[in-house]
Amino acid sequence: xxxxxxxxxSSASLVVCNWKAYLGIEESVTLARNALALAxxxxxxxxxxxxxxxxxxVAQAVRGSxxxxxxQNCFWDGKGxxxxxxxxxxxxxxxxTFAIVGxxxxxxxxxxxxxxxxxxxxxxLRSGLGVICCVGESAHERAQGxxxxxxxxxxxxxxxxxxxxxxxxxxxxxxxxxVGSGQTPTASQIHEVHELIKTHAAxxxxxxxxxxxxxxxxxxxxxxxxAPSVAGFxxxxxSTKLDSLKALLDTLG
Ligand code: 13P
Numbered sequence: 075x076x077x078x079x080x081x082x083x084s085s086a087s088l089v090v091c092n093w094k095a096y097l098g099i100e101e102s103v104t105l106a107r108n109a110l111a112l113a114x115x116x117x118x119x120x121x122x123x124x125x126x127x128x129x130x131x132v133a134q135a136v137r138g139s140x141x142x143x144x145x146q147n148c149f150w151d152g153k154g155x156x157x158x159x160x161x162x163x164x165x166x167x168x169x170x171t172f173a174i175v176g177x178x179x180x181x182x183x184x185x186x187x188x189x190x191x192x193x194x195x196x197x198x199l200r201s202g203l204g205v206i207c208c209v210g211e212s213a214h215e216r217a218q219g220x221x222x223x224x225x226x227x228x229x230x231x232x233x234x235x236x237x238x239x240x241x242x243x244x245x246x247x248x249x250x251x252x253v254g255s256g257q258t259p260t261a262s263q264i265h266e267v268h269e270l271i272k273t274h275a276a277x278x279x280x281x282x283x284x285x286x287x288x289x290x291x292x293x294x295x296x297x298x299x300x301a302p303s304v305a306g307f308x309x310x311x312x313s314t315k316l317d318s319l320k321a322l323l324d325t326l327g
Contacts, residue, residue: 089319211251290322313327
């Protein structure tokens with residue numbers, strides 16, 4: 075990897091808001107309406123992933139606008155005896171255009187594996203929805219020097235992927251130790267992992283977009299986006315308040 079230039083212009087043109095379970099339904103709708111107003115005055119594309127129960131109301135609130143709405147998870151099968159799950163067809167019915175899969179919170183708290191995340195991703199792709207698949211190493215894996223092999227293991231079951239159109243799948247690199255911690259990798263560390271992801275995926279996908287996620291705020295976005303491979307950010311905490319979301323978009327343009 076070559077050195078990163080101080081003057082490198084940011085290529086980050088997408089902010090995906092992962093609202094996790096931070097907001098209630100009314101709060102989500104209000105923030106989504108305000109976020110739409112922000113999106114109209116900024117060049118950065120804005121996508122929102124509210125909680126499952128807020129999805130329908132948020133999708134309704136921004137319907138027909140430039141703001142895309144997606145889910146934070148989705149089951150791999152269709153209608154059936156799958157208590158507690160939701161199907162890709164339901165997401166489409168609600169007006170969703172994408173879903174996140176394989177988030178580290180799903181992996182660490184709810185037993186998601188790389189194999190099950192890939193099954194979800196493939197079902198979403200087959201249904202025509204976009205997918206953001208999250209990968210990332212733990213603090214221990216990084217300390218042991220196992221970052222790159224961890225990422226490759228997580229990517230392995232995703233490919234080959236049943237892609238119906240270019241750009242349908244996005245990978246988000248989210249180091250587990252960075253999520254919600256205020257700690258971030260350097261732009262060089264991000265670049266190293268992003269290059270690995272792109273190289274691995276290149277046999278299967280052209281021009282894969284790779285995002286960065288983990289403690290992104292207005293204060294560090296410009297520095298993180300110095301990694302030229304960063305196509306955008308997957309943002310948790312800072313996307314759940316209007317002022318911090320506005321500050322982030324102001325930074326990115
Ligand atoms: P934070 O931005 O709160 O660190 O969360 C990142 C994340 O998990 C987005 O999916």
